[in-house]
Amino acid sequence: MKQLRQIISILILLLLLAVVWEGIKWIGGDPWRVENNPFGIEHNPPWRFKVASDLNLPHLWDIGASFSKPSRRNGPPLISVLIQAAFFTFREAVIGFFFGAFLGLLLGILFAHFDLLERGCMPYVVASQTVPILAIAPMVIIWLKAGWVSVAVIAAYLTFFPVTINTLRGLRSPDPRALELMRSYAASKWAVLWKLRLPAALPYIFTAFKISATASVVGAIIGELPSGIRDGLGGAILNFNQYYISGPGRLWAAIIISALVGMAFYLIVTLAERVALRGRNLVEE
Amino acid sequence: MGESIVTLSKIGMVFGGSSGSQTVALQDIDLRIAPGEFISLIGPSGCGKSTLLRVVGDLLTPTSGQVQVNGKSTHQARLDQDYGMVFQAPVLFEWRTILKNVMLPLELRGVPQNQQRERARELLNMVELTGFENHYPWQLSGGMQQRASIARALAIQPKLLLMDEPFGALDEMTRERMNMELLNIWRQTQTTVIFVTHSIAEAVFLSTRIVVMSARPGRILHITDVDLPQPRGEQSRAETRYFEIENAVREWLRKA
């Protein structure tokens, strides 16, 4: 029931977006007419907005149509090219996500146990996130050579930070009396981590995972640009951007597929969260 | 008095270190508790009852004086898992079922899984929670959660049960029923109990001795022997002796 309402509201939102999109084109886009029609179906918008021209803001049906057209002469239809690219990028993002999640968990656990380490290293962790990914990416490629490893590392760079912060917060979240209880049972540090701190941190960690899932896709796409990788969505975006004038719909199609990849990863993590937190009385977002 | 399970001598507890404001929470506490006793600590809020309980349970180290539990240091007693703790809140782990929550101390002790299960089931039966093994804490009422936390505390058959206002958050009816159950458990397990409470009635009904503490600095003002006959039951609440003791404790608390 709740899921159904969610899906319906997402669909309504998409519909609204489409209405606004085409609405702007209706009042300020380029004129159009249906070819060979006896009734003279055509439209001449009252104004001309530059952003709403067919080049800058293609009609939704033109974007839709570009999916089925070949992206190169005599090549396969765009949709199959993009799906292949999506899987390629998704794999990089997943590998980067696991790198980043692992690093984030490790740092979070270390910081939670060694105050000195946290005070010493946390400023650098925070500082690392103020350096733009666009500056980091070429460096990583110089160090690690162009290839999926460096792309995954760039994706990990965007992933580990929220995981570190939330893991740390989650590990510190248990009720002080729960810690006293463990202490009264003479539980080892390891047992306290494993049986109390980590389970208590799990909802926090999954919140970070959800942020990281989408961020890792962004990281993978950006990472592909300077590494000259042509097989992923980053490569596709770069390519269609270059030849935008000859087919604006293709770039938009690539953007839509990129967004879908991010959403799919988010959904997968959400399902994993459901399984991992089953039984708990969570306040639903 | 013969052997004792807890011996407190000249216990003092000062919070706040050498500089700044200091709180003298406990001063000159002397107390010997015999095995199998049921001791209640009663006194005004902030007089150091919880602090005293934590000193006995090795959750705090006193700034002066000596504590012995079973002839050992409190630290050793804790490592030997001689303690069971129950707080005002149940402090159950929300990601564990009731059964798994009760199994926790057994797990930490390395008891084989099937024995953990068997023992936890027995205990849940004792606190009348049979049928709720696979429920999660949030699915139970406050009273039921507290019963589960008592079952958890009893899982490792502690020599000493430390209870800090365990029924403080419950309504009067539930509290009286829980008092009765606790009495039965105490009789069955023959464990020693130190019980912090705000309720004079509860203290008189349950205890063998009531320790009345004074406001800061926390000291022992008086120790009342509760000579109501054992085994006690609901009829005990109607005895004249019960009211006499209740009034005597109330008098002492007025001076606290």
Ligand SMILES: Nc1ncnc2c1ncn2[C@@H]1O[C@H](COP(=O)(O)OP(=O)(O)O)[C@@H](O)[C@H]1O
């Ligand atoms: N960790 C602590 N640090 C500083 N002061 C404390 C601490 N714990 C308790 N106190 C103080 O010690 C006094 C006794 O507290 P407590 O034992 O909790 O009282 P009670 O349980 O009798 O209500 C109070 O004044 C309280 O503020």
Ligand SMILES: [Mg+2]
């Ligand atoms: Mg208290």
